[in-house]
Amino acid sequence: MLARNPAASMTDVANLAGVGRATLYRHFPSRTALVRELARECLRRTDADLAPVADAGLRGRRALEAVIQLIMPLARQFHFLLSLWSYAEDDEDIRAIYDRQLTQLVTLVEEAKAEGSIDAAVPAAWVVSSLDAQVAAAWWMVGNGLFTDSEAAEAVIRSLFDGIGPRA
Amino acid sequence: MLARNPAASMTDVANLAGVGRATLYRHFPSRTALVRELARECLRRTDADLAPVADAGLRGRRALEAVIQLIMPLARQFHFLLSLWSYAEDDEDIRAIYDRQLTQLVTLVEEAKAEGSIDAAVPAAWVVSSLDAQVAAAWWMVGNGLFTDSEAAEAVIRSLFDGIGPRA
């Protein structure tokens, strides 16, 4: 519900969940608590889905490509945070997990730079921003039936590393 | 105010504008009217700023690069529409202007394909989405002091056409 409409009320959430509003408040003492738990869940799920990348020992560009492919189905859940993040960012736990994930991503970017698959002159922060923005854009394409999940991942990988210019 | 916090109340807007709430209602009969006028203003300003591109007779990639450079300072005003667009999209005038601008952008993309500076296999919708997403991302970098305006435009142009891979 909050992913579709971040301004949804507790009544809306309860109705969509098929439970009474009172019951919702029994599980989440406040709206802020609900949003934070949702954020935590998103971050947990990301950790879980991205674990195979680290386990497989992938590095640099190969790892980033795997991350993009794995993260695409989660983009929807991520996207809701854009407008609700202000409620979550004050939470210490959430911030810690988020910072760690961000650091891991930056590490992959640095590895890719070291192996020569990313231009060392490009700031890592921009790579991460551009990656994030394009994943969100690609998910939007999926949502509007203009891409399948795999097409979306492929488009992001290609655009990110090689751009939309003519193939070499 | 609405650019920073799209959920801001009329009181917030009036306070930031340094006028009374009543006066704000004298100029904009409703919150929706305010948002729509803001949207109209954004689109008008975009038209004005982008007019030189058409006047100079730029086409294809050169035109797209000029658009990116000119649009960057406007990105902030554009960005507020993401969450407020639902209030504006019902307005016939606004929709017409927006659709025209979008069509013009797609035309530039098609021209770039024809001249060989964009791979014909890449869907135009994805080019526009990726462009839009990266402009927003770059503006965010500017807002956080990680890019200057011109660095931002340069980064978007380079990432869009050539990606972040090593320079050929």
Place this chain on the structure above:
DNA sequence: TATTTATGATACAAGTATGTCTCACATATG
């Protein structure tokens, strides 16, 4: 100077959201 106009402050009504509380009921457990 007299008058019109725009403004700020404020009160007001109606609607909605949050968070708390109570009560009746169903279900699971002892």
Place this chain on the structure above:
DNA sequence: CATATGTGAGACATACTTGTATCATAAATA
């Protein structure tokens, strides 16, 4: 069977937001 637990429905207080209306005042105009 008796009891404990969780739920749904709803009342309730509080607060906030929208949109309207009123009134006194400052500034521009005639």
